[in-house]
Amino acid sequence: MIQAYKNFWKQAFNYKGVSTRKDYWLVALANALIGLILGILIGIxxxxxxxxxxxxxxxxxxxxxxxxLVPTLPLCVRxxxxxxxxxxxxxxxxxxxxxxxxLTVLYCMPTKNKVVE
Known part of the structure; x- marks a missing residue:
């Protein structure tokens, strides 16, 4: 998960290439956990x-x-x-x-061999 999150930030402006389902959902999970922790701290x-x-x-x-938001857009495009x-x-x-x-359904779709530009 840590490597996927590092790649998320390193590729913040990369709209080319692809991102696997695993990379996408690990980043989504990491962002949800960070948001949850911040929300709990706000509640406390x-x-x-x-x-x-x-x-x-x-x-x-x-x-x-x-x-x-900035690196999430390219991640979704990839x-x-x-x-x-x-x-x-x-x-x-x-x-x-x-x-x-x-979009959630589309993000869950398996990898295709053909890359659409």
């Missing part, structure tokens, strides 16, 4: 009535989410390409609810 500091620390944790979570789909399928994200579901 909120329960302690430490407003300054709480605001700091919320700002940290916002910065983390924005920072992760995953779609690996599954044999065109990168333009990313626009399904603009369809509420159904678009995310469709």
């Amino acid at each position: 500091t909120g329960a302690m009535n430490e407003v300054e620390i709480l605001l700091g944790m919320i700002v940290l979570l916002i910065f983390y989410c924005l920072a992760v 995953r779609l390409r690996d599954a044999g789909f065109h990168w333009a399928f990313m626009f399904f994200n603009f369809i509420p609810y159904i678009g995310s579901l469709v």
Whole structure:
């Protein structure tokens, strides 16, 4: 998981090539765990009535989410390409609810031999 996460950050601006299902889902799991940990810390500091620390944790979570957004887009494009789909399928994200579901199914598709540019 650590190697997949390192590659995630190293390939932050790489829209060419492919990403395997394993790489994609390990990164998704790592990001979910980091978000969960930050969420738990926000809950704990909120329960302690430490407003300054709480605001700091919320700002940290916002910065983390924005920072992760940059390398996530190329990762998704590479995953779609690996599954044999065109990168333009990313626009399904603009369809509420159904678009995310469709993309999740596409991300689960096995690797195709033919790479779609």
